[in-house]
Amino acid sequence: MALDPIYAKALEGSMWSVPQDYETLFNWNYSDDRKDLLNLYDKGKSMQWDTESRIDWSQELTPGNPQDLPEELFPLYGADFYMKMSKEEQGVCRSHWQAWSTSQFLHGEQGALICAAKIVQNVPDTESKFYAATQVMDEARHVETYKKLVEKMGIAYPITGPLKTLLDQVIRDSRWDMTYLGMQVVIEGLALAAFAGIRDHAKNNLASAVNAYVMQDEARHVAFGRLALRAYYPELTQHERDEREEFLVEACYLMRDRFQGNEVWETIGLNVKDCVNYVQASQGMQMFRTQLFSRIVPVVKDIGLWGNRIQKAYGDMGILGFANVNLDAMSENDMKVAAEHDARRQHVEDVIEMGRSSAAE
Numbered sequence: 001m002a003l004d005p006i007y008a009k010a011l012e013g014s015m016w017s018v019p020q021d022y023e024t025l026f027n028w029n030y031s032d033d034r035k036d037l038l039n040l041y042d043k044g045k046s047m048q049w050d051t052e053s054r055i056d057w058s059q060e061l062t063p064g065n066p067q068d069l070p071e072e073l074f075p076l077y078g079a080d081f082y083m084k085m086s087k088e089e090q091g092v093c094r095s096h097w098q099a100w101s102t103s104q105f106l107h108g109e110q111g112a113l114i115c116a117a118k119i120v121q122n123v124p125d126t127e128s129k130f131y132a133a134t135q136v137m138d139e140a141r142h143v144e145t146y147k148k149l150v151e152k153m154g155i156a157y158p159i160t161g162p163l164k165t166l167l168d169q170v171i172r173d174s175r176w177d178m179t180y181l182g183m184q185v186v187i188e189g190l191a192l193a194a195f196a197g198i199r200d201h202a203k204n205n206l207a208s209a210v211n212a213y214v215m216q217d218e219a220r221h222v223a224f225g226r227l228a229l230r231a232y233y234p235e236l237t238q239h240e241r242d243e244r245e246e247f248l249v250e251a252c253y254l255m256r257d258r259f260q261g262n263e264v265w266e267t268i269g270l271n272v273k274d275c276v277n278y279v280q281a282s283q284g285m286q287m288f289r290t291q292l293f294s295r296i297v298p299v300v301k302d303i304g305l306w307g308n309r310i311q312k313a314y315g316d317m318g319i320l321g322f323a324n325v326n327l328d329a330m331s332e333n334d335m336k337v338a339a340e341h342d343a344r345r346q347h348v349e350d351v352i353e354m355g356r357s358s359a360a361e
Contacts, residue, residue: 003147007156008096008267016164022174024121027129036227037127043220044134051145054213056345057152059206064091066098066153068203075261075285079278081270092268099155100264101194106146107159108187109214111167112221113139115183122176123228131224138217149210157267162258163187166251177232181244184225185303186251189296192218192334197288199337209341216338219331222299226327229303245305249313252296256289256317290318295330297322 004014032038062068064087074094076082082090116139119132150156159167170182192215199211233241265275279285297314300306301323314320 003150003156006151006154007158008099009158009263018168018171020118020172020174022118022122022176025124027124027126030126032127034125034127034227037125037131037224040220040224040227041127041131041134044131044138047216047220048134048137049141049213051141051148051213054342055145055209056206057148059204061152061204061206063095064088065094066204067198067207069094069098069198069201072284073197073201073288075259075279075282075288076275077284078282079275081274093264093270095153096155096264096268097261099150099153100157100160100261102146102150102153103157104160104163104258105191105194106143106150106156108163108167108191109139109142109146111163111171112183112188113143115170115179118171118179119176122174122179124176128224128228135221135224138221142214142217145210145214149207152206157263160258160263162254166254169247169251177229178244178247180225180229181247182251184221185229185299186248186255186296188218188221188225189299190255190292192222192295193292196334197291205344209345212334212338212341215334219334222295222327223331226299226302233304241305241307242309245307245309248300248305248310252293252313252317255292259285259289259292293317293319294322294325295327298325298327302327 065071071077071094074082074097076093082093085093113136116132116135120129120136123129123132166182166187170179170187173179173182195211195215195218199208199215202208202211233244236244260276260279262272262276265272293314297319300310311320314323
């Protein structure tokens with residue numbers, strides 16, 4: 001199924017052209033000096049998977065709450081105008097919100113696909129080119145996977161403004177490390193936290209499994225960014241690091257503010273101003289938007305962009321406390337949860353096969 005017919009809002013055009021001007025670098029020094037990156041490359045090769053065979057796409061989504069998420073996680077839950085709606089009207093709201101957020105995952109993954117391909121071209125060292133090549137395949141698979149999930153939801157939304165703005169900045173910038181910083185650290189770091197919310201709270205096994213498997217890959221991608229930038233940023237001047245910090249502050253504010261959902265409220269006929277005011281004042285939504293940075297802040301500190309500008313901005317946003325989060329432990333948990341999904345599916349398949357064998361006897 002093509003996505004175009006199920007878009008909730010008309011598209012300005014099916015293509016988006018972003019002019020770029022950067023060098024494509026060949027490196028004739030086929031070294032193996034970066035053992036850490038080569039180890040990550042080996043993992044990237046061995047952990048490829050097929051969305052058609054690993055995920056059971058025959059599973060259905062629930063009308064009115066596709067991912068079977070707790071109602072309290074819906075951003076308008078508690079608002080007088082929402083609580084007075086009929087169950088059917090509330091279901092429409094939840095369906096559109098979940099389709100909108102999943103659509104943004106889809107668009108963000110296409111952005112990651114393009115950025116990974118760009119890294120292959122303009123990162124200087126061969127070890128990084130090798131790993132980035134495995135990420136290109138990962139991101140293509142993620143686009144395919146979220147496309148299938150959006151199609152099962154039956155509603156799709158165009159890319160939201162803040163995400164498009166950040167992607168435009170990242171793709172246009174000619175400096176290879178800015179592609180890492182914008183995509184591997186900010187966009188994918190925030191995506192990991194958003195994916196985790198669905199993976200851990202969705203009662204629908206299909207929705208949970210999709211996010212668990214994508215997170216398994218994304219944890220490696222963020223590690224790739226950490227390794228590359230942690231080695232590179234000590235070489236920069238203070239002025240150059242200040243530029244990166246300024247970009248990070250702007251990018252984090254953009255990503256924080258992209259969860260207002262204006263497009264959703266407009267599409268389903270609600271008063272956009274009332275909805276946005278409630279979302280901004282909602283304690284639950286404030287906690288959600290804060291939690292989104294649990295994967296970004298410790299990476300920023302780890303790569304050495306931890307000057308006064310960053311610390312003040314993160315303090316103002318209420319996210320400075322994430323600085324000491326154990327990233328390796330979170331990554332290990334991402335791997336564990338994905339393996340648990342595999343084990344559950346294998347158990348189900350084994351039980352079905354046993355039933356078939358007994359019937360044949």
